[in-house]
Amino acid sequence: MTERYAVFGNPIGHSKSPTIHTMFARETGQPLTYEAILAPVDAFEASFKEFAANNGRGANVTVPFKEQAFLLCDELSEQAKLAGAVNTLSVLADGKIRGDNTDGVGLVADLQRNLGCLVGLDVLLVGAGGAARGCILPLLQSGIAKLTIVNRTQTKAESLAELFWGYGTVEALPINHTGKSYDVIINSTSSSLSGDVPNISINTITPQTVCYDMMYSKQPTAFNLWAAAQGASQTIDGLGMLVGQAAESFNIWRKAKPLVEPVLTQLRAEL
Numbered sequence: 001m002t003e004r005y006a007v008f009g010n011p012i013g014h015s016k017s018p019t020i021h022t023m024f025a026r027e028t029g030q031p032l033t034y035e036a037i038l039a040p041v042d043a044f045e046a047s048f049k050e051f052a053a054n055n056g057r058g059a060n061v062t063v064p065f066k067e068q069a070f071l072l073c074d075e076l077s078e079q080a081k082l083a084g085a086v087n088t089l090s091v092l093a094d095g096k097i098r099g100d101n102t103d104g105v106g107l108v109a110d111l112q113r114n115l116g117c118l119v120g121l122d123v124l125l126v127g128a129g130g131a132a133r134g135c136i137l138p139l140l141q142s143g144i145a146k147l148t149i150v151n152r153t154q155t156k157a158e159s160l161a162e163l164f165w166g167y168g169t170v171e172a173l174p175i176n177h178t179g180k181s182y183d184v185i186i187n188s189t190s191s192s193l194s195g196d197v198p199n200i201s202i203n204t205i206t207p208q209t210v211c212y213d214m215m216y217s218k219q220p221t222a223f224n225l226w227a228a229a230q231g232a233s234q235t236i237d238g239l240g241m242l243v244g245q246a247a248e249s250f251n252i253w254r255k256a257k258p259l260v261e262p263v264l265t266q267l268r269a270e271l
Contacts, residue, residue, distance in 0.1 A: 004055050005034045005204060005253065008048060008069075009062035012036045019059050020246045023266070024258035032057075032254070044068045044200045059089045059254040060246070066101075066130065071098035075124055081165070083134040086251040100252055103131070104138030106245025107214070110144070111184070112237055113244075113260070115210060118184075119143035126175070126198045127188035128156035135188065136160065139167030150200065151177040173203070178203045185227070187213045192221035205230040214238040218271040239271075240264055 007017040013036070021034040037059075039047035044065045051059065061069040066085035070076070073086060074096040080086050086099035111118060121144045125132055128151035137145055146169045151157035157172035164170050173179075178201045185205065189200055192215040205211070211227035218239035220228070224235035243260045251257045 001055050002030050004051070005032055005055040005058050005060075006037045006051060006056065007034075007060040007062060008037050008039045008044065008051075008065055010039055010041050010064060011121070012038045012062070015062065016242065017062075017246060018210060020243060020263055023263045024247065024250045025204065027258050027262070028250075028254065028256040030254050030256060039065065048072065048089065052097070057065070057091050058249070060088050060249055061089060070099060075099070077101070079104065079127075079134075079137050082137050085130050085134060085147060087134075087245065090253060094100055100135050100249070102245040102248035102252070104135035105242070105248045106241045106243070107135045107212075107238075107245040108138045108142045109247070109260070110238075110240035111212065112234070113240060114234070115184070118122050119145070120145045121183040122180075123147050124182040124185045124200075124204060125149045126186065126200060127151055127190060128153070128160050129188065131190075132188040133160060133163075135186075136164045136170070137167055140164065140170070145169065146171070146183075148173055150177070150198075151197070176201055177198050180204070181206045182209055185209060185211045185232075187211070187215075187223045195222045197204070197223055197226045202230045205232050207231050208233055209233045212236045212238075214241060216242070216271075219230045225240060239267060243267065 015036050065097045069086040075098045077100045080099045080101040083101040123144050149157040149172045161170045161172040209232045211232045213221045213222050213223040216239040227235050228231040243264050
């Protein structure tokens with residue numbers, strides 16, 4: 001029987017995961033199916049367990065179930081523990097459920113694809129929610145020199161900096177501080193969805209600064225338009241992060257690392 005994989009969310013109709021993983025399976029010659037499953041908001045656990053009982057071997061998890069998926073797991077990767085959320089579930093041979101978080105690996109892979117080596121870079125992370133928290137460990141492990149976290153509520157940024165202090169050099173500053181510029185600025189907030197821009201100072205951007213928005217759309221995001229207007233050297237949206245985190249999930253399940261470029265090219269054309 002062909003092994004089943006899926007993405008769980010609510011809503012889920014917009015998900016690009018079935019397209020991405022079907023292309024990965026074709027490219028790597030892996031016999032599997034991948035579907036989108038709309039789980040009831042109050043019945044994610046039951047929905048996943050029914051899937052697992054019917055030859056479901058692994059699943060991606062999106063809004064609003066990443067924290068519920070975390071609680072469902074029998075074992076967790078270090079990255080998932082620190083993120084406090086799971087986006088990749090694996091059903092192990094003994095029936096236990098393992099949770100991983102591949103969002104940060106996807107972000108770092110996309111930054112490296114665009115910029116090359118990240119060692120020694122000074123990085124500003126805007127936002128202190130789940131998207132930010134899921135990416136901090138892989139960023140620190142990539143060899144960056146320092147990570148500065150800013151957030152509208154500064155105490156949340158300070159809590160994150162404290163949580164990750166033992167893994168690298170991390171600090172929290174006021175969101176509108178004007179004291180320094182950065183090599184890379186990452187917007188982990190969803191501000192671009194409403195056409196808004198975080199309240200960071202224009203002094204954080206120089207002609208050498210690369211700006212990255214985790215959101216993506218057909219046109220440049222609000223944050224990237226603003227960054228370009230301030231003279232940023234390059235702006236990147238989050239479509240590559242989406243494909244990168246999917247590639248890492250696929251590799252966890254199938255022990256095969258697919259190429260992201262062909263998938264990224266197709267998705268970009270379909271936006």
